[in-house]
Amino acid sequence: MPTTQRSCLWCGRNVADPELGRRRQYCRQSCRQRAYEHRNAHRAAGLPADVIMLSTREMSDWSDRMFAARCAAEDVATAIREDADRGDLAGLAEALVGLMKEAERLR
Numbered sequence: 001m002p003t004t005q006r007s008c009l010w011c012g013r014n015v016a017d018p019e020l021g022r023r024r025q026y027c028r029q030s031c032r033q034r035a036y037e038h039r040n041a042h043r044a045a046g047l048p049a050d051v052i053m054l055s056t057r058e059m060s061d062w063s064d065r066m067f068a069a070r071c072a073a074e075d076v077a078t079a080i081r082e083d084a085d086r087g088d089l090a091g092l093a094e095a096l097v098g099l100m101k102e103a104e105r106l107r
Contacts, residue, residue: 010035012105065103072096
C-alpha cells in the first residue's frame, strides 16, 4: 500500500500515512496524548485554540535551530557571491534544507 509522508502535529517528526483510510496526525501515542493535554490546558486557561504555548527550553531550542538555519543560508549566499562550484553549492543547499526541516519543528 503506498504511503505519503506527513509531519506529526505535535513534534514534527515524519508520520507514514496510508493513502487510504483516516490520515494519521501523530507519529506515536505519546504525541497524541501531549496534544490532548495541550488542548485541555488551553480550555482550562481560557486561551484561544490557536495560541501556542512553549516552555522556555522549547523556545530556546527552536531559536537555536533557526539560528543554525540562518547561518547555513548565509553560507549559501557567500558561496554564490564567491562563485563556488556547483558541487559545493549543492552540498550547502542540502545542509540548509536539513536544518530548515529541523527548524520547522516547534518542539
